Amino acid sequence: MAKNTKKPWQGRFSGKTDKFVEGFTSSIDFDDRLYEYDIQGSVAHSMMLNSIGILNNTELKKILSALEKVKKKIESGKMVWKDSLEDIHMHIEHELIELIGDTAKKIHTGRSRNDQVATDIRLYVRDEIINVHESIIVLQKTLITLAEKYSKSIIPGFTHLQVAQPVTFGFIMMAWFFMLERDKARYIDSYKRVNISPLGAGALSGSSHQLDRDYTAKLLEFDGSTDNALDSVSDRDFIVEFISNSSLLMSHLSRFSEEIIIWCSTMYNFVDLDDKVCTGSSIMPQKKNPDVLELIRGKTGTVYGQLVNILTIMKAQPFAYNRDNQEDKPALFSCVDTVIMSVQAMNICFENLKLNENIAKNAAKKGYSTATDFADYLVKKQIPFRDAHEIVGKTVAYAVSKKLDLDELSMKDFKSFSSLIEEDIFDFLNVEGSVNSKQTSGGTSYEQVKIQIRKAKKIIKEYEKN
Incomplete structure (x- = not known):
């Protein structure tokens, strides 16, 4: 031949x-x-x-x-x-x-490369949605394990990188779990827009052959066929959506990474990362660097770049297909590879993370972190919150001038700011009391964190069952 x-x-x-x-x-x-x-x-x-x-x-x-x-x-x-x-x-x-x-x-x-490639990419994205989804579940399970292990371990919560209020490490792990849950939901929601067959749309206008598009859709396990041939071969919304969802996921992973990088720095020392997920310096023999987390943070920019890439590719194309769309695949493939590797790398870091509980707890006692609890105490004494806020602010200023923590002040000191303050104020100024007072739904109290962990386990169980 x-x-x-x-x-x-x-x-x-x-x-x-x-x-x-x-x-x-x-x-x-x-x-x-x-x-x-x-x-x-x-x-x-x-x-x-x-x-x-x-x-x-x-x-x-x-x-x-x-x-x-x-x-x-x-x-x-x-x-x-x-x-x-x-x-x-x-x-x-x-x-x-x-x-x-x-x-x-x-x-x-009855087939063009236009509808052929559109079909191929939809099949590919469909599978990668599931792969990313399953990778996130593995990471969520690790977060649940950490949340259970450190459900009562106290660590400072921050705003503006200043100590704000004491929380538990388990509480933070649950915050990250539910951020990932939203990421998972976005991918799954997009699945129904991906899972539609363009096969049979031809170059742009359909076919003069009596093609049975519903049959090919069924064979390929699509939910149905696209409604318009021109749109079928022109559409790359599903790629844009996948990379957009991935950008949000990477944003979350980057924020997790940043927190841990700060926490394991010499100045904080809240957590230790095992040697197996760190690297050293070529000149400074003492260094132990969280390079894996830094790379996740850096790779977030790669995925953001691919989102701008695909949006720019699509922004001014006349209908129907143009060769510009050949460039949608490098953007998509790069995104897929980066996201899956980053989720897996994040999971390995979490599996090899240890909380330095005493150091974290002592840090939570600094920065007058129970000042809000002090204000809430005064509100319960029928003082309007704004007045309570001012009283506490003045008390903190006084404590700062004396280089004392709030629980180191005397009753005489407290009485000078409000006669309604009693000996029970000291029950509200320790970090354990502060944490356990946060009993509202979603709060950081030991009981509320347990509830969040139970809900997280139920979510994972439902996903695995389905």
Whole structure:
């Protein structure tokens, strides 16, 4: 059999494509990762062509057998990638023609690379939504473990990087759990917009063949078919949405990383990271650096950049398909790889984190962190909050001038600011009392953190069951 060297669109052209142009327009160096989805789409399309009489049973059998051989050749590493064949679609079609000749040329009936690639990417994004989702669940489980272990371990809560109020470490872990829960929900909500089949839309206007789009959608386990052929091949909203969701997830991971980087610094020393997730310095022998967390923080910029990338690619394209869209895949693939690696790296860091409980608790006692509890105490004595705020502010200023903590002041000192202050004030000025007074739903009291942990476990159990 003669080697098939023609390009699928070569009939219109009399001259050869410049070698540089072949390399410049080729996408096989990155879209080869779509091979499995491209083959899935070709299987479904071929079965549909058989169902409407375009392919007979013998031809279908030959095509399906050949597609399986191509898949095995790719997975064995024996496929030779060529810029002259442009992309994964043409490589697979070329291999089919080499294997079964003219029968393979029928497979593109009623199909354009426009709806073909749109189908491939939707299948790919659909799988990656699940992969990211499952990676987040693993991370959430680790956060639950830490929350349980340190549910009563007190650490300062901050605003403006100043000590604000005492909280528990378990409380913070639960805050991060529920941030990730929103991330998970965004991915899952987008799934229904991804899981719609564009196959059969053709180049932009549909097909004159009586294609059964619902059948191919069912074979590929899509929820249905797209409503408009022009929109089907032009739409990359689902990629934008995936990268946007990923940007929010990376923002959260970056914030977690920043907190831990600060906490494990020499000046804070609230937490220790095991040696296995740290690196050293080439010149300073004493250094133990949280490089994994710093890289997560840095890689957040990569994902943000891909969001700007895809939005810019899409912003001024005339309908329908344009070659600009070839660049959607590097943006998407980079985002997927970065996000999954970052979630996994974050999880490894959490698994190797230890809270220095005494240091954290002592830090929570500083900075007059129970001042708000003092004000709440006065409110319970029927003093309006704004007046209570002023009384406490003056008391703190006095304590600062004397270089004393609030619980080191005498009753005489307290009485000089309000006659309503009694000996029981000292029950409200210790960090344990402060933490346990926060009994409102979602608060940092020991009991409320237990409730949050129970809810978190229930959420994970429901996901795993479904």
